Amino acid sequence: MLKTNPAFAASVKTASNFNAAACINCGSCTALCPLGVDLHPRTLFRYVLIGAEEKLLENTSVIYSCLLCRMCEDNCPADVPIAENIRSLRSYINRTRFGLMKG
Amino acid sequence: MSLPVKHVLGILADNLEYRRSVIPMSAARATAWARGLDIPFGGETVLYTGQMYQIIPSINSLSAMMAKVENSWINRFMGLGRLANRIIDLSWFMTLGVGKQQKEYNGILRNIALILKSAGVEFGYLYSQDLYSGALVFDEGIDDVFRKQARRVYDIFKTNGVKQVITVDPHTTSILKDVYPSVVEGFDLTVKSYLEVLAEKNIPCRRRLDMDLVIHDSCVYTRYLDVVDQPRKLLQSACATIHLPELSGRLTHCCGGPLESLFPARSHEITVKRVEQLAECGRSAVTMCPICLACLKREAGDKIDVKDISEYLYDCYCQPGK
Ligand code: SF4
Ligand code: SF4
Numbered sequence: 001m002l003k004t005n006p007a008f009a010a011s012v013k014t015a016s017n018f019n020a021a022a023c024i025n026c027g028s029c030t031a032l033c034p035l036g037v038d039l040h041p042r043t044l045f046r047y048v049l050i051g052a053e054e055k056l057l058e059n060t061s062v063i064y065s066c067l068l069c070r071m072c073e074d075n076c077p078a079d080v081p082i083a084e085n086i087r088s089l090r091s092y093i094n095r096t097r098f099g100l101m102k103g
Numbered sequence: 104m105s106l107p108v109k110h111v112l113g114i115l116a117d118n119l120e121y122r123r124s125v126i127p128m129s130a131a132r133a134t135a136w137a138r139g140l141d142i143p144f145g146g147e148t149v150l151y152t153g154q155m156y157q158i159i160p161s162i163n164s165l166s167a168m169m170a171k172v173e174n175s176w177i178n179r180f181m182g183l184g185r186l187a188n189r190i191i192d193l194s195w196f197m198t199l200g201v202g203k204q205q206k207e208y209n210g211i212l213r214n215i216a217l218i219l220k221s222a223g224v225e226f227g228y229l230y231s232q233d234l235y236s237g238a239l240v241f242d243e244g245i246d247d248v249f250r251k252q253a254r255r256v257y258d259i260f261k262t263n264g265v266k267q268v269i270t271v272d273p274h275t276t277s278i279l280k281d282v283y284p285s286v287v288e289g290f291d292l293t294v295k296s297y298l299e300v301l302a303e304k305n306i307p308c309r310r311r312l313d314m315d316l317v318i319h320d321s322c323v324y325t326r327y328l329d330v331v332d333q334p335r336k337l338l339q340s341a342c343a344t345i346h347l348p349e350l351s352g353r354l355t356h357c358c359g360g361p362l363e364s365l366f367p368a369r370s371h372e373i374t375v376k377r378v379e380q381l382a383e384c385g386r387s388a389v390t391m392c393p394i395c396l397a398c399l400k401r402e403a404g405d406k407i408d409v410k411d412i413s414e415y416l417y418d419c420y421c422q423p424g425k
Contacts, residue, residue: 062107069322069357090244098109101247
């Protein structure tokens with residue numbers, strides 16, 4: 001069952017520049033990504049937007065495998081800051097799961 | 104199996120926090136490239152290396168080690184590695200046997216300094232105070248350690264009266280130009296890469312290159328910083344014939360480098376793909392980023408010859424004509 005936690009999305013956003021509200025779920029980002037189907041930014045963003053923290057954390061390796069190369073952003077019709085969003089998810093995991101930050 | 108992300112990041116963060124670089128190195132090693140060049144200390148305009156070219160030989164050793172560890176039982180003991188690293192600087196072992204490579208990467212920095220000099224650009228260098236910018240730690244999202252480093256680096260610039268910074272690689276340029284202003288209050292430095300500085304100078308070519316070159320654009324230069332035309336202009340003015348792979352300019356394909364420290368096998372696959380794309384266009388490839396250079400060179404074999412752009416620029420803008 002998909003568990004959701006409404007506070008989760010707020011917590012990701014407060015601590016970073018995460019902003020995926022404009023994503024229209026079109027999949028164009030994945031079409032150009034050098035990692036291909038291994039990385040679906042739109043799915044990660046949906047998990048945050050609906051508060052599915054556990055599902056997001058199941059994708060920890062995927063989140064750290066993004067090259068931050070921004071190829072996807074050149075193809076995104078909604079100007080979503082995809083790489084910065086993924087970096088923000090790392091920041092969230094570092095802070096809440098890996099104990100790498102104090103804040 | 105992939106490497107344990109938490110512990111690898113922990114080691115990088117500890118190194119930056121306690122030893123001031125993700126791959127710590129002595130000041131003597133970090134500044135060796137400038138020996139004999141008579142670059143003055145400091146000044147309003149400085150050439151800032153952020154130690155990126157200098158740490159590549161150690162990164163190469165580290166990547167080779169990580170690739171071995173990725174699928175071995177040692178992987179499980181990475182947590183212990185982090186504890187040990189707090190006491191002894193394990194990255195010191197990465198510097199063993201890298202002398203030849205170090206000389207090569209130092210040579211790139213020397214070329215850059217000499218080209219700038221020959222273009223009439225006046226600049227200083229902060230020598231032992233030229234610290235790592237924190238780029239990798241920022242990319243990995245370790246924000247508070249990064250913020251501290253940004254503050255430390257910025258304070259050094261301000262204490263020394265620096266106003267303009269000339270950078271040598273895309274990652275450091277982007278971090279200083281786009282990220283520092285958002286984390287360092289009052290940031291007021293002008294930041295430009297040496298390629299931008301040189302392209303503005305319209306310097307005359309002394310020796311024609313007369314060769315075919317395949318450009319591998321850096322993701323960060325093109326998509327983060329919009330530095331696309333400058334390297335083309337500099338090479339074309341030197342009479343090089345430029346060839347571009349289908350994925351180039353703003354649509355350039357990543358070299359795979361950013362994954363090296365956490366997912367070496369995946370990184371390798373991406374690099375191999377890029378080498379093939381470049382090899383389809385010619386035999387001599389040009390890079391403008393130390394990470395691209397290191398990755399592509401490692402996988403190039405006899406398919407292509409990969410060189411940093413500064414080698415060509417030095418030949419045509421500094422050497423006497425034939
Ligand atoms: S930034 Fe990440 S998601 Fe976007 S194209 Fe590059 S690897 Fe793929
Ligand atoms: S390309 Fe942009 S809008 Fe389309 S799915 Fe990806 S992030 Fe969302």
